[in-house]
Amino acid sequence: MRRLVLERRAETPWALTLASPLLAVGLTLVSAVLVFLAMGRDPLEALFVYFIMPVSDAWGLQEVAVKATPLVLIAVGLALCYRSNNWNIGAEGQFLMGAMAGGWLAVATHGTGAGAWLLPAMLVMGALGGALFALIPALLKTRFGANEILTSLMLVYVAELLLDWLVRGPWRDPQGFNMPQTVVFAPEATIPLLMEGGRLNLGTPIMLLVVVLAALLVARTLKGFEITLVGEAPRAARFAGFDAKRLTWTVFAIAGGLAGLAGVLEAAGTVRMLQPGLSPGYGFTAIIVAFLGRLNPVGCLVAGVFLAITFIGGENAQIMMQMPLDVTRVFQGLLLFYVLGCDTLLLYRVRWVRRAEA
Template sequence: MPFRLEKRPEPSRTMLYLTPAAAVLLTMIVGAIIFSAIGYNGLGAVREIFFTPLTNSYKWQDLGVKAAPLIIIGVGLSIAYRANVWNIGAEGQYIVGGLAGTWVALATYSMSGPWILPLMILAGVVGGMLYAAIPAFLKTRLNVNEILTSLMLTYASVQLIYYLIRAPWKDPMGMGFPQTRLFAESARLPTIIPGTIVHLGVPIAIIVALVAWFIMSRSVFGYQMRVVGTAPHAARYGGFSENKTIWLALLVSGGLAGLAGVLEVAGPFQRMVPGFPANYGFTAIIVAFLGRLNPLGVIFAGIVLAITFVGGEVAQTTIGLPNAATGIFQSMMLFFLLAGDLLVRYRIRRTAVQPSRSAA
């Protein structure tokens, strides 16, 4: 039976806000079915992944720490995606931001002072921006698709970590381990709640989201991003340059990814290690969409995705779910979300049955 998609005249506002919730719910249901079908405790998997991190108060600090980078990167991506600039390489910008911060930390190793951390953060932001500037340059000058360049640069940045921590930045006391030395006290992000792992990055993430929300809804910059993304032709008529917008979108999203990177290396890691790339940059794509490309929504979406990260680890130990299960749940969520968005904007119509020829 042939089907076709038909554009709805006006997508329902309510449905637009309900799709994320529906996507999460569907992920749980389908996840439970799939994992049951392949011989795991499906209901248990959903419970451990989605509910244990919430009911077990000991896990709350983990949630905050995991959510912070997701929110910071997700906010940046939500701004770029509004402008239809598809920065898929936030992971690479996150890595380069972390590396830039590491460089400052290592260069100031023998020094101390309250200026070191701000300098590291600045370096991280600039690092992320510079790395995002490559796709921006290629896109605006040579019209190279930013999806490809930003994505491929991610793999280049991973190799950069491996090179730096094996040779020039290797810990002299590390017994040959490929990692840098532990940062000095002044280069570590302080915890804000004593006795927990909750570091300064968590409130920074919330502040970043609030500021971004204000800028996106009130400023000419936010207007520019929205109008270029929605109606590029009208944007040109209104006096907004498309190339400038591409640059701004990539620099802002790259800079925020870099910020997340430096906060991560100065906070939870406190040194550069091979395991630094944790797919935050990719997961933040889901966060941006789940948050409806709205910085306030990104806060909630970041927490939801953090739950799946923390819950995935719980499920590994309690019911022996493989590590990949987290990824499966996360990708299902993106899939249902995008499918839901499509159905909000379009309806599926069965192509009308052809009347018999005798009718004519």
């Protein structure tokens, strides 16, 4: 009799760390074909709309960059958290908190003709707002031993409902026909566009800078080593004299700060106001991006671009093929499932083993 067994690998082959996410993407595409067939659509046409069209013209590419910017910013912060075994699932809430903290400045100074200090102040407020909000689960974890997965996730709803209340109540645009939204931000409270007539704004270069800095942090600094070691071997980290609790505060603050920065960039750059649907789930999709990118900042950039393509492709499919948005969500969920599944191949070797005969 033969059976499949998983054997722990002594060492992970370098090529597999690259092949595993590619295999996950491949399996997602195969699943996508099955889903399209089940829906009675032409799978080739659907795949084209989803994955090729978004990158086939300049407009599409620009949209991909606009979507990828918040995804990558958030994912880089999450990657630092996950590397150190801090399971921050609440980036969506930290994103919204950052948008609200920065957006508050824009709303409060609206019509006063504030100077050039406003925009940098908004970015700082956004990062601070996200960071402080992320420190709540860090405090609960280090002080009371509360599970950060639960606390950070539940705080997402707090942030969503707070934004909902603000834009329906105190911050609602008086001239907005009772729509739940703030005023459209004044030009001095808006992130500058990179080129006239496009949608690409300063947020994208900021994101690229963050990727470079985070890559240096992970690969070249003692702090980056501390983050990796605390996640890989907590007792060895204690032996190295690293304080795991203090690190929990640090990585939650960084991740929250980056999510908050992404939030204010989205509010002041792409959307240019606060409204309940500010985020199409960036904070959650970024979790997939972080894992697909192997918790590596440069990997997050690649993965973020890929996920952004599915977002744009999903919008195209809604318009051109009347496919529901949920199909996009299904793809993203499948992708995370396959990424985690393929990671098993990194740690284990699959072998057929013949049982010893009796």
